[in-house]
């Protein structure tokens with residue numbers, strides 16, 4: 223995934239810093255509460271929402287079960303329609319393919335449609351290293367790029383910025399990248415949007431290469447689909463001579479009929495709209511209409527490893543609506559940057575540790591970035607049981623099965639962290655499998671209870687500082703049972 227995030231502190235450290243930023247918390251609270259309320263209203267308008275949700279889940283599960291088949295079908299369809307399909311096992315391979323494709327055109331700049339997959343692989347940075355400038359054209363992505371910032375939300379990448387901050391970024395940075403912001407720019411939404419429109423238009427009209435992701439790929443016809451609200455995507459997808467789309471392999475749906483389900487659930491879950499203002503579809507190339515060359519880069523980058531995990535694979539159903547972020551009490555307070563990934567919030571907490579492995583400090587901490595309240599599961603339009611996967615991944619981290627990726631290989635390593643917890647679990651296992659020793663220990667603890675400390679020593683001190691340790695009873699439970707029920711204590 224993107225090098226932008228590597229080396230970030232673990233979630234608890236980054237989150238602690240974020241919650242101390244009152245401006246950030248104010249921006250996040252206002253934005254998430256507004257979107258959350260609108261989504262709830264948009265969803266209640268649909269009488270068969272529960273059925274649509276179940277249908278989305280079933281379609282995704284079926285497709286993932288037969289992913290090999292549908293990927294081959296997609297490749298055949300795209301090729302038959304005049305497109306060229308490339309397969310990328312990881313981020314490095316995908317970046318290399320795209321960089322070479324752009325170089326072959328002789329161009330030094332590209333326009334981009336908002337795309338999580340290209341952020342995941344750090345494509346902009348890879349292109350920049352080869353002297354190719356990638357211009358983001360989604361308004362929020364533009365704000366992030368001009369501000370030399372990182373996205374903090376799947377759908378609203380600049381959710382952490384307020385209007386005043388955006389005005390300052392435009393006024394300061396636009397001239398560095400192209401057309402400057404108008405003189406006397408204020409922070410009214412209409413003026414900010416107009417400044418962005420003028421700045422971007424010259425890039426749309428000049429660019430010969432467009433780069434996109436896709437929300438869906440329809441296997442039966444080889445059609446790619448992008449949904450958006452601003453129209454910038456439509457410009458990038460139609461005006462350039464060459465279009466390169468980088469798409470995760472899990473974005474397939476078998477048929478157009480399947481697509482119909484998601485075109486209903488995605489807009490209501492994400493922007494609370496009944497349908498997306500722009501739904502762009504393209505199938506290969508068409509003479510004299512749109513890009514004359516179309517490349518599709520199919521990206522794995524940890525997805526087949528994720529698919530191999532029976533519990534964790536449900537994360538691949540995700541349609542990136544971001545509803546789970548907007549209802550999450552942890553995301554609302556910590557913000558997106560604390561998750562150290564392009565995928566923040568609840569879905570990021572289960573997706574990043576699977577795509578990247580749990581070998582790094584930040585990835586091993588992400589399954590704990592949740593109160594397990596379940597609000598994310600309630601709103602998810604494809605019914606991903608995020609709490610279930612979080613607990614599953616916690617188990618993976620604690621059990622010592624830290625999974626890392628080295629190139630195309632998945633490597634299991636002994637866990638470095640949580641040594642105290644593992645030692646405590648080992649001691650408990652020994653005690654419960656040696657009932658005689660357990661009984662002796664319980665009796666000793668009862669007899670010496672007056673001398674027990676009220677707080678734990680060492681690393682346990684912080685835990686016990688805010689908690690009352692339960693008193694040890696004068697008589698162990700086994701002795702009480704034997705005395706009151708008679709018979710053998712039975713090591714029960």
Ligand code: SF4
Pocket residue numbers: 491539540541542543544545546547569598601602603604605606
């Ligand atoms: S996990 Fe569900 S709610 Fe969250 S972004 Fe993905 S589809 Fe939307």
